[in-house]
Amino acid sequence: MPVEGGSSSGSASATRHPKQKRKAHSLSIRRTNSTEDRPQGVQRGDMLEGQDSKLPLPIRSNLLELFGQIEREFENLYIENIELRREIDSLNERLTGDGQTIEGGDPTKGALKTKASHSTSQLSQKLKTTYKASTSKIVSSFKATAGSRAVCQLLKEYVGHRDGIWDLSVTRTQPVVLGTASADHSALLWSIETGKCLLRYAGHAGSVNSIKFHPTEQMAITASGDQTAHIWRYMVQLPAPQPPPDAPCDDDQDLSDREEGEVDGEGPCEVPTVRVPTATLKSHQGVVIAADWLVGGRQVVTASWDRAANLYEVETSELVHTLTGHDQELTHCCTHPTQRLVVTSSRDTTFRLWDFRDPSIHSVNVFQGHTDTVTSAVFTVGDNVVSGSDDRTVKVWDLKNMRSPIATIRTDSAVNRISVSANQRIIALPHDNRQVRLFDMSGVRLARLPRSNRMGHRRMVCCTAWNEENQSCNLFTCGFDRQAIGWNINITLLLQEK
Structure with missing residues (x-):
């Protein structure tokens, strides 16, 4: 974990x-020899x-x-x-x-x-x-x-997990909901507008370290500390935008104060619970730290602390390829949105690009641009990869020429799982020091999300995720303070100020 x-x-x-x-x-x-220790009446x-x-x-x-x-x-x-x-x-x-x-x-x-x-x-x-x-x-x-005072606004807090939240993701199909993966062995689905928990997945026996949604179907894949990845289906119905005043649950209620049975659907605010996965992927010999869908959704890739990444067929759960080569534990994996490309990051200070576009040739490229653990590496819509590291840097790479980064962002704290907006290409950096900062692809700092004793994260921020289909709540963050937060980022104003 x-x-x-x-x-x-x-x-x-x-x-x-x-x-x-x-x-x-x-x-x-x-x-x-200070005067405080001298007996009264004794001179120097x-x-x-x-x-x-x-x-x-x-x-x-x-x-x-x-x-x-x-x-x-x-x-x-x-x-x-x-x-x-x-x-x-x-x-x-x-x-x-x-x-x-x-x-x-x-x-x-x-x-x-x-x-x-x-x-x-x-x-x-x-x-x-x-x-x-x-x-x-x-x-x-x-x-x-x-430059960020008027453009970053906290809109909604999603509270209900009993332990830190490692990862979050937004569905790519209707209805659009937020998913969170937590160390409390569960994954939750949330209504973005109301902040209510809609569904709980409780099929794992260990920390849920990542969650990703199928590109076209109502399915999710979660990676866990129990050395497995689960594929499971969900069905949710969004609540009414304005619930009646006498509703048993309101937006301000802290789900973490409920009894165990109430979260399972036996209390006054019933939350449907899924316990049995559609498929269980269990070829790893260590913690499965991340998983993602390849373009098309017919295959998935998992990354593990056993230093390998595995490629599976979704329909048969068959192991297709084992991607080896990293010298230490993997920390993250990400797939390209339109091509059969996979990038894996590791504690060995490198990230690797795996190319499955040609069925007969599976090439791999190793990139050594960091001096500490590479916590995540993600694709952008264009031909770029953005990598973040515990060495307090974020680097932007060109897929056509990845010998050296085209931009380097230096920060004052370790960087966790980053995300890049598809439309505006803005990088959201979650930090160990509880801050979240926004940069453009050239490394120019655009904003810092507001944080005080009354708002923002109170412990390290683990992950960020963009949701550009929603013009209001378009950025989500989660941390080890057991909550996820939805933000409104006025991207147009940000670009004007840049």
Whole structure:
């Protein structure tokens, strides 16, 4: 099962420079000789006379006086940082009204998390880091949000899973619904407009790591930690746009608070449950991390932690090809929307392009453009592949010449499962640090989705998916905070601002 990887701040003392260590040692001496520890009525001279030291008394007195000055400087710096934090909170409250927030404005996220038990050296290091970083974050946040303030709006939250959501997808047939795959061993189908859960698939015995819908039929394929992929059919009926006021369930109800039986269809808000798949694909020897339909929907491809990808016939569940060559676990697979092409990504820092257009020749190309795990690689409508990685970069490649990327996007956090809009070719990047950013294919940053304590994701964002058939709710995100979110992105305004 995938493992959550949120961003965290390391201890300041863990990476301290040798000079800083010597300084910390001196400061620790100062604390043992501070006035707070002296018995009442004992003067500095009395303390010095009673200690065994080779230093002359005037020199020792001078050292203590210098350490006292250092301590007063740290106290002043601490007071200044408190005032700065208050100013940041004030700016945060003002910007929250516009749907924005300052990235450094949450006191629980910053480096300034001091306690009385911290040593002076640890405190000074944290204070200096925060003092320098906070002001730069304020400036960069204004720049980052200036162009996205009016174009990104949260429309709907889809809450009902009992564990993190790894993947989501939108159906390609009518009725158009949202599907989510979760670590709680289930996949849910949702009404996009009302946010209500329409159906639950509970056939897996492990985490459901991915969900993809058939291009023309009401079928879905889910990949799971139980080492299988399931193909299952669904039938859903969309609820009325405006349910009566006395309806037993409203949009604001949190399904995660229900009892187990209620989600299975035995409670006041009945949710139909599918437990038996149409087909079970079980040739892998490890976690199946992703699956997708090839063009036409007659074959599917699965990617696994056993370092292989498998190609199956849907009608017979027969294994057609085993795609081997990756040195480490696979993380994702994606198929081309119009051609028999497959791209697989791996923890071995590479992604591979598999070509099945010629039945007699199955070629493969290996691309080594990243320095860490490639978390996903996806096709665009044109002749491009976009890859994202834990090395905090996203690269855009041309299928006709993939020796080097045509664009590189550098970010401040690991990138998870990305998506590219078909019409406007905008890349949506989900990050470990709870942010979602939008870029165009040339690497120009277009917007950052708003996030604050009252809106947006509260833990790492795992996946994004575009839904351009719906002009209102046209982007979906999901994360390990157990919720999926529907957004309205004013793409026209974004392109004008670019």
